[in-house]
Amino acid sequence: xxxxxxxxxxxxxxxxxxxxxxxxxxxxxxxxxxxxxxxxxxxxxxxxxxxxxxxxxxxxxxxxxxxxxxxxxxxxxxxxxxxxxxxxxxxxxxxxxxxxxxxxxxxxxxxxxxxxxxxxxxxxxxxxxxxxxxxxxxxxxxx
Amino acid sequence: xxxxxxxxxxxxxxxxxxxxxxxxxxxxxxxxxxxxxxxxxxxxxxxxxxxxxxxxxxxxxxxxxxxxxxxxxxxxxxxxxxxxxxxxxxxxxxxxxxxxxxxxxxxxxxxxxxxxxxxxxxxxxxxx
Numbered sequence: 001x002x003x004x005x006x007x008x009x010x011x012x013x014x015x016x017x018x019x020x021x022x023x024x025x026x027x028x029x030x031x032x033x034x035x036x037x038x039x040x041x042x043x044x045x046x047x048x049x050x051x052x053x054x055x056x057x058x059x060x061x062x063x064x065x066x067x068x069x070x071x072x073x074x075x076x077x078x079x080x081x082x083x084x085x086x087x088x089x090x091x092x093x094x095x096x097x098x099x100x101x102x103x104x105x106x107x108x109x110x111x112x113x114x115x116x117x118x119x120x121x122x123x124x125x126x127x128x129x130x131x132x133x134x135x136x137x138x139x140x141x142x143x
Numbered sequence: 144x145x146x147x148x149x150x151x152x153x154x155x156x157x158x159x160x161x162x163x164x165x166x167x168x169x170x171x172x173x174x175x176x177x178x179x180x181x182x183x184x185x186x187x188x189x190x191x192x193x194x195x196x197x198x199x200x201x202x203x204x205x206x207x208x209x210x211x212x213x214x215x216x217x218x219x220x221x222x223x224x225x226x227x228x229x230x231x232x233x234x235x236x237x238x239x240x241x242x243x244x245x246x247x248x249x250x251x252x253x254x255x256x257x258x259x260x261x262x263x264x265x266x267x268x269x270x271x
Contacts, residue, residue, distance in 0.1 A: 021166065034157070034164035036187030039202060051201050052237075060204040061186065065165040065179040072169060072177070081178045085208045 004077035007107070007114035007139040016102035016118060019070045023058050025094045031062045053091070060088040063098060063131045067120045070100040071135055082115065086133035092124050099123045105134075114141045145226045149188050155217035176215035182207060182260055185223050185247040189262060193243075205242065205263035213257040220252040228261065238268030 028042050037059055040047040048056045064086050071081060092098050102120040109115070120133040153176060161180050162172035169177075193202060215221060228246040232239055242265055249258040 027164065027166065030160075030164040034161040035183035037183065037190060039190060041201070061179060061183055061207065062165065064182075064207060065167070065177065068178050069165060069167045069169070072167075072171070081211055083208075083210050084178065085206070087206045088204050 005075050005139060007116070007141040008143070010104055010107060010116055010139065012104050012107055014104050016070060016074045016104070016120075018102075019066060019073065019100040021066050021098040021100065023062065023092070023094050023096075023098060025056065028056060028058065028062070028094055031059060035059070035061065037061065055093055058092040058094060058098065060086075060131060063088075063092060063100075063122045064133065066098060066100045067102070067122060067131065067133050067135070070102055070120065071118065071137060074102075075137060075139070077140075080138040081135060082138055083136040084133060085135075086120075086131055088131055090124065090128050090130035092122070092130050097125050098130070102135075113138045115139075145224070146188070146192070149223040149225070151184050151221045151223060153215055153217055153219045153221060158217055174217050176217075178209070178211060181215055181221065181249050181258055182209055182262070184221070185225060185245075185249070185260055186262055188223065188225055189245045189264065193264065193266070201237070201267045203265040203267065205265045207260065207262055209258060209260040211258050213251070213255055215249075215251065215257055221257070222250045224248045224250070235267065240268070241266045
């Protein structure tokens with residue numbers, strides 16, 4: 001795991017090291033069991049097709065979990081995710097790569113807390129953003 | 144519309160299964176809930192009720208917003224209070240689209256508010 005990140009180490013505009021995921025149908029079934037989300041569009045191909053989809057789709061909340069993993073890996077410690085806001089814009093299919101990416105949008109101090117706002121997104125192999133998000137994290141300061 | 148509060152016991156095995164399903168080997172999640180864990184628990188409650196209400200059409204996830212005020216650990220008991228905050232209708236490609244916003248507040252066994260969330264679910268009139 002990465003070393004714990006400090007507020008002073010973060011520059012506005014800098015990129016967060018990307019995270020590559022290759023969700024499989026097996027992972028979708030594991031996710032259904034672990035999350036309790038049994039919407040059949042995530043594991044039943046016939047049902048997904050009856051809904052006009054080309055096959056089962058990766059659950060949005062699993063992709064959100066990838067984006068959160070991107071941030072917690074970068075923080076390198078418990079850090080603190082304070083706020084998260086995401087929109088589900090496109091579909092991802094198992095067997096296709098999902099790349100979680102992000103950058104630093106803003107740094108600020110608020111009531112003694114050192115906060116960093118990040119823009120996050122998940123890309124499919126066509127480079128389309130399937131989930132976009134904003135996260136606010138609090139970081140330790142050396143100051 | 145307020146729903147009956149849901150009581151959820153956070154078990155270590157459930158946290159590990161969740162982290163494994165995400166493919167996140169961070170040792171923090173051996174004992175601490177990853178941030179999206181509680182959102183999944185809250186959404187499960189919403190989806191279970193929705194399946195009873197939606198007879199045809201598709202259920203799509205629109206957006207997620209969350210604020211975190213504290214950490215959740217194995218052994219905690221979380222009380223989830225969910226309410227349907229708003230319903231909006233809009234014409235769409237698949238007929239009528241209904242946007243449902245569900246707000247949830249998550250309190251631990253010490254009555255400390257640890258998180259809040261808003262999940263937007265879109266129900267379409269017709270599938271495909």
